[in-house]
Amino acid sequence: MPKDGIGASTKRREDLRFLTGNGKYTDDINLRGQAFVHFLRSDVAHGRINGIDTTVAADMPGVLRIFTAADFESAGGLPCGWQVTDKHGQPMQEPKHPILAEGKVRHVGDPIAAVVAETAEQARDAAEAIEVDIEELPAVIDMKAALAEGAPKVHDELTSNLCYDWGFVEENKAAVDEAFDKAAHVVSLELVNNRLVANPMEPRVAVGDYDPWGDQSTLYTTSQNPHVIRLLMGAFVLNIPEHKLRVVAPDVGGGFGSKIYHYAEEAFCTFAARALKRPVKWTCSRSEAFISDAQGRDHRTKMELALDADHNFTAIRTETYANMGAYLSTFAPSIPTWLHGTLMAGNYRTPLIYVNVKAVFTNTVPVDAYRGAGRPEATYQLERIIDKAARDLGVDPIALRRQNFIKPDQYPYQTPVAVVYDTGNYDATMDKLLEITDHAGFAARAAESANRGKLRGFGVASYIEACGIAPSNLVGQLGARAGLYESATIRVNATGSISVYTGSHSHGQGHETTFAQVVADMIGVDASTIEIHHGDTSNSPMGMGTYGSRSLAVGGSAIVRATNKVVDKAKKIAAHLLECAPEDIELKDGKFSVAGTDKSVDWSGVTLAAYVPHNYPLEDLEPGLEETAFYDPSNFTYPAGAYGCEVEIDPETGKVDIVGFAAADDFGNVVNPMIVEGQVHGGLAQGIGQALMENCVFDDSGQLLSGSFMDYAMPRADDFPGFKVDHSCNTPCTHNPLGVKGCGEAGAIGSPPAVVNAVIDALHRAGHTHVSHIDMPLTPSRVWAAMQK
Amino acid sequence: MYDFDFVKPGSIDGAVKALAAEDAIPLAGGQTLLPSMKQRLNAPSVMVSLRGIPELQGVCRDGDVLVVGAATTHARVATEAAAEYPGLAALAGQIGDPAVRAMGTIGGSLANNDPSACYPAGVLGSGATIVTNAREIAADDFFDGMFATALEEGEIITSVRFPIPQKAAYAKFHQPASRFALAAAFVARFAGTVRVAITGASEGGVFRWTEAEAALKESFTPEALSGLTLPAEGMIGDLHGTPDYRAHLAAVMTRRAVAAAG
Structure with missing residues (x-):
């Protein structure tokens, strides 16, 4: 493996220009x-x-x-x-x-x-x-008011403010209702998933x-x-x-979606x-x-979970109001439906699920995908109600999760909400989480907090997401008006250096580094000889861009496919130069050799022959060495993991301090562990920001009350502790060539319920057992008010 | 930002003369004024910078009094008042962030009298005297409700004279977005008297909590305040906290300030 190949924590080559103020942004173009x-x-x-x-x-x-x-x-x-x-x-x-x-x-x-x-x-x-x-x-701001008889209409030409009333899976509704009728226990919870401003x-x-x-x-x-x-x-x-x-x-x-x-x-x-x-x-x-800018989230949900007498989950039923804002932003209708309802099984074997979503027009800024997009909303509902169920039933929330986890021998696992999970191991990430959070030491830490007059609590959340979007034929059936493949062109230059043109786009993810590592690893050349180009329709093949944690899983797969084509052709050239059959050529460390002999030609010898074809099989092979490939995934990828949050609450002020946060993720194979860790850190900052601080609020007349950083609470570095991040428990994706799943959104998906669960845990430990839920963001004012009741 | 003329006089007299122009406005640290001008919410004809006047700069001791020049930045007060009046220095060191403290000034903060600003609590809680180009104004007479003060048109603050207490401390609870005070208390104990000023909480801006002062005069301990509460009526209610919460928080911050003062 070259030193900057797959698995190396190579420093991000793009950071030199970003950190020195030498990036070339759109506003720099005059x-x-x-x-x-x-x-x-x-x-x-x-x-x-x-x-x-x-x-x-x-x-x-x-x-x-x-x-x-x-x-x-x-x-x-x-x-x-x-x-x-x-x-x-x-x-x-x-x-x-x-x-x-x-x-x-x-x-x-x-x-x-x-x-x-x-x-x-x-x-x-x-x-x-x-x-x-x-x-x-008169403006309509509240979603339920917008659907009331006689409400002012945002769009006069529509019949009402209802964009759609979606049922998933509609055919299962009667069976789900029946399961609730027969359930030994039914737990319900009303939740708000707060509206967020992306603020790149x-x-x-x-x-x-x-x-x-x-x-x-x-x-x-x-x-x-x-x-x-x-x-x-x-x-x-x-x-x-x-x-x-x-x-x-x-x-x-x-970008974060916006x-x-x-x-x-x-x-x-x-x-x-x-x-x-x-x-x-x-x-x-x-x-x-x-x-x-299009904003994110803004769901109001009634969530119900049915369990049998042994505490097995038997059914889930949800009713969600999803705010579209005043117009449909580009992908807005898909977020509360296909990116949300399909994740409602989570990590669990719940046989029957029915998701109802009413999308509503209001006189507010349009809402669309924001880091996680639908999946954080699904995860939040599930992971909150499981904690509530555990509390209501008097059982350990971690044990209740484990009891209902899909087990490693059950893959591929067909969920009742259309998607098929290819692989995973949720007990493994939970075990790892409890290890890295030192769960065993919690009681001692809680006692120490109590000595200082603080309330300590611990909460966990499991999550799963569908990433690597998406199989084009499937999303086409679901209403997408686009394909969701990705593309790459590998242009090998005469002296052996390589220009890669990707349809993915990097806006902070580090593709210029990671993608070069993949190509370097496959050919065995130094990553410094590879340049990644993106973002210009005049030189890169038609691509669908970067969102949904798709770039490595889909864009990286296109790069692998194009690189394989290049290598296949290069082997033919090498075979000609070495006077052997292409099947006998081996490529290792940037050198083509004839198997079982000491005859070889190096990478640049082959690339030069491709462009200076003096000794070249022109009758069989075109000159040049440039290949394009498109990759359309056969399934989503399913990153999953377990997150744990430890909080300390000041009972006099209601202020929540995150004193520990750990993430045990299964991202499949990892190309650059350092970049993955950074992606998780960023996701956690946004997820914890949603849980504790960020809130986009309109007043009754539709004026934005949180219209600047004076009132919209963006988290700062000192609002967080150091994060413990682990991605050693990995089950490689079974259907893409790199075995990768995607890591960009996980942090923002798994963290909000972990934070809220930890706060509720702390309050219950301190005797505030009447507090079953507090809506995000858990500001000091809200936490204090909950404690007063 | 709209067009304006900019002058930077070198003396107080020069500044006063320049401010006589119609729609002239003084510029101190600019930490509130400049953002409001960028938003086009403020459109002066002439901006008169007070940053070039040597007499407005610096921190010095004058007997039992600490004198802070009106154009002295928060960062300087945080450093230079630390030995003479550590409670005040600590307050200055908690304002905004390093960039704000490097530019913002005490005179600018007082003249603006933001109901959530820190300095009004320090000044009222110390019983300081605001010195202007024309007169001296006791802190008790200076603050006149949200964003309002006793300053006349064209009158500029030149310095603030702080009597140095035996003990003092500031306890501040951050509004999570702006990090202004959601509620904060400054307490100062002098020989024979105690002053308590609350900022961030009231719709009327900074105010003295006289019941707390009386209780603390008897016993300067957090326990002396137990059972004392502030009414929620008249407190600010917004995204970040209800009036009830602010009234409660002001009392908590007062107890913590007393504890911190020792």
């Missing part, structure tokens, strides 16, 4: 003749636009043009990439999502007009001078450019998936064919650049991001 756009956004949540007067604004200094909805009559609305069918077999209600508001504004932040000017300040000055006559309408470090930016001589449009954008943006914007919004449209997502400073979607600002900048024949740039401010 084109000659560039103009700037400022969006005038609605300051009311719901209103009818009776008129927009731009006469004063249009004459202000530097103003080039002011756009309103009327300018986009020839353009389509922003498309939704997933159609969900409701429990009656009917398609969801799918309202138009215009680039600029048409007739009505539907959430605070909805763009009404766009001013393009010579400078950003001039554009902003002029936007303030636009007079908009808005008749404010880099706000969104878009630069549109147009070359009239070649009729070429280019969009530079902060995206996790530039090919998807090219497809959606070109085909559905602006009617620009792919060969006339290039989308570039250069260095991107975090940069998957096709946003109005991207289409606007591309459109305006064509209209004005000048580059047009938009840079989102942090304040603007709070009201224009």
